[in-house]
Amino acid sequence: MAGNQINQNTRKLKRNSTLKQSEKRTAVSNIIGKLTLKEMHLNFMRFKRAEGLAPRTIDGYEETFGYLLDYLGRNLTKKEMTTDLFVAYKDFMINDKGYSPHTVNVRIRTLHTFLKFCFEEGYILEPIHIKIKPIKAPIDNVDALEPHEIKTLLAVLDDDWFTQYRDKVIILTMLDTMARIGELFAVKRTNVDLKHGSIYLEGDTVKTRQGRTLPLSYRTTKLLGEYIEETSDFNSEYLFVTYDGRQLNESTFRIKLREYAEKAGIKKQVSPHVFRHTGALLYLLNAGDPFSLQKILGHKDISMTRRYVQMTQTNVKDQHELYSPLNAIFNKNSRK
Incomplete structure (x- = not known):
């Protein structure tokens, strides 16, 4: 027991x-x-x-x-x-x-x-x-602006006003770097390297959580240098700020873009992401390669960059006329 x-x-x-x-x-x-x-x-x-x-x-x-x-x-x-x-x-x-x-x-x-x-x-x-899977979708063209539309938009901004001058700098920086608006508005002044012409996006501010460095053209580097000098008395760590030195809000900027577009008579959608699309498309049309574009955009794989390549196909006829293999055979300057 x-x-x-x-x-x-x-x-x-x-x-x-x-x-x-x-x-x-x-x-x-x-x-x-x-x-x-x-x-x-x-x-x-x-x-x-x-x-x-x-x-x-x-x-x-x-x-x-x-x-x-x-x-x-x-x-x-x-x-x-x-x-x-x-x-x-x-x-x-x-x-x-x-x-x-x-x-x-x-x-x-x-x-x-x-x-x-x-x-x-x-x-x-x-x-x-x-059982819940994405649906098959065609690779559609993305919204983009023509160069003349960008010039028309910039023309309505009055540089005498700080906010419009700042917005002009933002627009050109977005086009040049193709950064997402959230990434760009999180950039701090110390992230801008004017000497080497680049902007560093910190890992905790980007969609992929991986920091990356964006190259700047000479024109944008010069423009940002002037802007940084003018805003030095704001005592803010952020690059893009309001007129009283606070970090700029994305929603406020989106509203301003729509107002500028309406004033410029542009019927297309004008938004931060449209500038990203436009910059990517113009990069390829100016003979940039898809692989470097992929790195700049921060895409994990080339398939995400493919739609921009597809859009450039509209320009294939003109490119073919210039670079057709037959030109090397029948061009007057070709070797006999």
Whole structure:
């Protein structure tokens, strides 16, 4: 009797790991089965913040989740999170709302990451993320401005006013460096190397989280030198500031660009990203190569740069006329 008591009270030192993987997942899921969709996403966001993602990326996750909640109209329990429901949301964006493939894919990729997290953490038993994939999309031309439109836009800016002078410097710097507006507005005065003609983007301010150095043309280097000297009494660490020395806000600048475009009579969209597109396109048209452009833009792979290469194909006929192989045969100056 005493022996039996000892055996019953003896602590088990080794686990009997005979549960199947599916049973283990079910056991874990039962423990956290009361989590709702919003609570799962809250944990997901904590995890993503702990990864040290850029604030812009974090904001993107929050924004796209908000779109999903708008569609659902309420919170969900674990049992209500099914493949059919999320496929229906994808169909709603494509066919009911008529969103562009780009818009749909941005939201789908974010949703895929969230659902994968939920499955791997055992919040849900079904690998819904496997069925939620981006849609095939054509490589569309990006919005860009013509050189004469840029000149027209710059012509409406009055250099006698500091804010318009500053905005002119920003526009030309964006075109020259092709930096994202968030990256450029985070640049500090010490990040500008006028001697070597470059701007350094710190890793925690860029989308890829990898710092990179952007080359500056002689014209932009000279312009930035003059601007830095003029703003030396602002006592701000940031390069681009308001008239009273505070860090410039992206939204404020976007509004100003639309006002300048309207004043210049430009009907196209004029935004910071349009300047990035325009700079990339003109870089290639001026005989720049795609691989150096990829590094300047901060793209992880060349496929992201490919759309700019595609846009330059409109200029292929003129280039072919100049560099056709037959010119080497029949040109008067060719060797007989």
